[in-house]
Amino acid sequence: MESLDLRVLNDALEWRRAGHAVTLVTVVETWGSAPRPPGALLAVRDDGVVSGSVSGGCVEDDLIARVKAGERTGLPAMIAYGVTKEEAARFGLPCGGTLRLVQEPLADIAWVEQVLARTAAHELVARTLVLATGEVTLTGASRDDVMKFDGSRLTTLFGPRWRLLLIGAGQLSQAVAQVAALLDFEVLVCDPREEYASTLAWTGATHVPGMPDDVVREMKPDAHTAIVALTHDPKLDDMALIEALRSQAFYVGALGSSRNQAARKQRLAEHFDLTEAELDRLHGPVGLKLGAKTPAEIAVSIAAQIVERKNAVSAGAPVAAGCAV
Structure with a gap:
């Protein structure tokens, strides 16, 4: 529920309105000493420009390279970094850390507009993504709610700025x-x-x-x-x-x-x-x-x-x- 994630959504919205393709990447699981917590959000524009972060930088570099090379995902998909110690070192994940991410194409911007409007009104919002279809639903949330991921459905939380x-x-x-x-x-x-x-x-x-x-x-x-x-x-x-x-x-x-x-x-x-x-x-x-x-x-x-x-x-x-x- 960090306001940094709202800034990422705002940047992603502006990019889509300007005609760019945008990929959203969310940290869903971490092991070891991971640089960013579950729920952290990154947006990657089709020309490699980014907003937000999911690691100390090397994972972002790889994601940027994939996007600039033309890799696109039609539906949300899982991606993992640092499964081995060698890969963890390559991607700058300390102490053998591991990151699992969900990447998704930002096709429909209506949910982004709603999240930004509702958080601006100081609401807490839960966003649920179905990986198999890319369907997004928004519901009200409470401060007791937490991010959830069961492998097929991802629920993340967005709150107002502090x-x-x-x-x-x-x-x-x-x-x-x-x-x-x-x-x-x-x-x-x-x-x-x-x-x-x-x-x-x-x-x-x-x-x-x-x-x-x-x-x-x-x-x-x-x-x-x-x-x-x-x-x-x-x-x-x-x-x-x-x-x-x-x-x-x-x-x-x-x-x-x-x-x-x-x-x-x-x-x-x-x-x-x-x-x-x-x-x-x-x-x-x-x-x-x-x-x-x-x-x-x-x-x-x-x-x-x-x-x-x-x-x-x-x-x-x-x-x-x-x-x-």
Whole structure:
């Protein structure tokens, strides 16, 4: 459900609309130390241009060579790499790793359009491919669903982009936004203070007007959403956090010292009736303990903690809430 796979689908769609033939390749099984996990997606255009990856590069090179040599598959088919140690070494698969892939011609683009539209609306989508016929069906999915392959039917999952809402448009927010954009998050920034918001040129981020609590409520945070309050102004941060902690957001963090965080939690509990369980979701002081000092270093610590929590959520593993910069 990585957003990289959505980018692959978007590239494949544009190529087909431009008249190119496109082959999609999906990792379905791995053994040993495989570079890419099951579900990873690659698109290969008829002239050898690629989007995405299924390995460290050598498998892609072989797939490109096959396509450029004119090899085409009329129906989905299995292909394996690294069955022997010699082949694993040839294709750059470490520790005797093995990859099994399903390659398929992208004939019908309607399902791609639907997946992109539904994930843009923050839906989870399961796509089932019947290898014998090439038939594709789409159904709704849940976060408990996993990729499945029984040799004849392949079901893969596509989810919305992970998104990050930053409360505050100061120097630290700029740094966090830049790091998060590199991590392929959709970055949104809310700051009603004109002296901040109107003077910033956001690269890779979208400025969202309005009061932070209204913005959080209206965006309906889901399990693909992280929210971080960075203004140091309780009037802005606290109101946003109230909504965030009651939402489905997978990560909620706030800037401030341990003393400030303790006072914040007391305020939220006494005046806004947040439960202990809701308050325990707050990461504050925000970020991993890296000894960070500069805005860039603090941004790295925040982004690292968000990624840690994101990956734990994806794997179904718990992560402790309280960490400090």
